[in-house]
Amino acid sequence: MSMIKRLLALDGVNVVCHFRDDGYLLEGYGLMSHDNMARLARFAHDYRRMTQGNADQLAMFTGMRGWTPPRGWIVRGATQSICGVGNLVCIMDSIGAPLNEILLELHEISHW
Amino acid sequence: MATLDELMQLPGAMAAFEFRGSGELLDHRIAYPDRINPATLDLVAHMCSANMSIATMQARGWEQVTAMKGFYPIQEFTLIGFDWSVVVSGLGRERHKQEGKFSLPPFLGVVMSNESADYEAAFAILEH
Amino acid sequence: MSTITYLLAQPGVVAVGEYAYRGDRFSYRGALSEEHARMASIMCRATTMGANMEGQMLEAFHPHNGLNPPRGWMVHGPDYTVCVIANVFCLLDNTKASINDIVRFMLQALAGIKADLI
Numbered sequence: 590m591s592m593i594k595r596l597l598a599l600d601g602v603n604v605v606c607h608f609r610d611d612g613y614l615l616e617g618y619g620l621m622s623h624d625n626m627a628r629l630a631r632f633a634h635d636y637r638r639m640t641q642g643n644a645d646q647l648a649m650f651t652g653m654r655g656w657t658p659p660r661g662w663i664v665r666g667a668t669q670s671i672c673g674v675g676n677l678v679c680i681m682d683s684i685g686a687p688l689n690e691i692l693l694e695l696h697e698i699s700h701w
Numbered sequence: 702m703a704t705l706d707e708l709m710q711l712p713g714a715m716a717a718f719e720f721r722g723s724g725e726l727l728d729h730r731i732a733y734p735d736r737i738n739p740a741t742l743d744l745v746a747h748m749c750s751a752n753m754s755i756a757t758m759q760a761r762g763w764e765q766v767t768a769m770k771g772f773y774p775i776q777e778f779t780l781i782g783f784d785w786s787v788v789v790s791g792l793g794r795e796r797h798k799q800e801g802k803f804s805l806p807p808f809l810g811v812v813m814s815n816e817s818a819d820y821e822a823a824f825a826i827l828e829h
Numbered sequence: 830m831s832t833i834t835y836l837l838a839q840p841g842v843v844a845v846g847e848y849a850y851r852g853d854r855f856s857y858r859g860a861l862s863e864e865h866a867r868m869a870s871i872m873c874r875a876t877t878m879g880a881n882m883e884g885q886m887l888e889a890f891h892p893h894n895g896l897n898p899p900r901g902w903m904v905h906g907p908d909y910t911v912c913v914i915a916n917v918f919c920l921l922d923n924t925k926a927s928i929n930d931i932v933r934f935m936l937q938a939l940a941g942i943k944a945d946l947i
Contacts, residue, residue: 628889635882642875643755649868650762715895741891748883755879756904759872767865771908771923779903780880781914781932782896814895815936820928824905 592698594618596679599694601686603669605679606630619680633678636662660696675699702793703809703826705730711826713817715785719807720746722794727807737812749789749810752778777824787812788820790827832938833858836919841926843909846918848874850947861920873911873918876902881947898944900936903928915942
């Protein structure tokens with residue numbers, strides 16, 4: 590079984606995708622069409638770079654360590670949330686999903 | 702403060718719009734409804750709101766680190782697109798803030814075609 | 830005359846620089862310290878990347894709009910303006926520079942630069 594597929598076993602996780610360094614979708618699982626998964630992968634790739642760019646600037650201006658490199662990002666909506674770590678992105682329920690556990694799993698799998 | 706109708710007088714003006722600091726479109730004028738619509742303007746307004754925030758973060762950081770003043774407060778952010786440009790300003794808000802007012806006016810923006818865009822004129826209207 | 834040499838000779842141009850879309854390489858000329866030019870390159874790269882992402886998202890919702898792909902952006906402060914087209918940034922003194930002339934020249938001179946690497 591694919592390593593990322595096991596994330597879907599966690600409560601509240603609806604979609605999980607793995608993308609290449611250029612944002613190309615490598616594999617994706619869950620309740621979403623392949624086209625939309627490709628869009629999600631592209632968005633997560635761009636969003637990761639943008640977050641990294643902003644964190645780099647914050648570190649540059651404040652001289653503080655600890656911001657960079659950012660480990661990931663979460664955008665929390667009313668019912669759905671998106672979370673990105675490394676080259677992985679997942680969509681989960683905003684309420685009821687074990688966010689901490691999902692983040693730990695994403696972090697672990699992103700290192701494989 | 703500039704009005705939407707004044708902004709529509711700019712060369713190549715395609716649309717003028719007002720939006721909240723959080724990006725929501727409040728009011729607009731559109732010259733070519735077949736090329737640009739309110740839904741697009743709403744997205745553009747959210748995008749410009751994000752860019753104004755990032756530019757403000759950059760200006761504040763830059764001025765603190767370099768001691769080179771003259772960027773903050775950001776008067777306008779301009780995105781020069783492939784065929785169109787969009788210029789947005791929050792200067793009216795800054796003036797209200799400096800006067801200690803709590804209720805702030807909206808941001809203003811104008812979309813212009815690149816061919817005839819006059820950026821200096823857009824800045825002048827947005828700053829008067 | 831190169832684009833950068835030409836820009837630097839224009840009234841009100843304080844500094845001109847060029848940054849790589851990826852990685853941290855940059856070069857510059859004008860009245861900026863090396864460290865400040867490095868910082869400016871980091872900021873310009875981040876904003877260009879953000880603008881490009883926003884352009885793509887806008888394109889997904891409204892195909893064939895005139896904003897995507899972005900050619901550049903400007904930040905206009907009370908005394909200075911930063912003008913970025915492709916991977917070239919230009920720091921301008923508002924009292925002396927003609928922003929319209931600089932933007933027109935940069936759009937024309939840098940039109941051939943591929944944005945694939947952003």
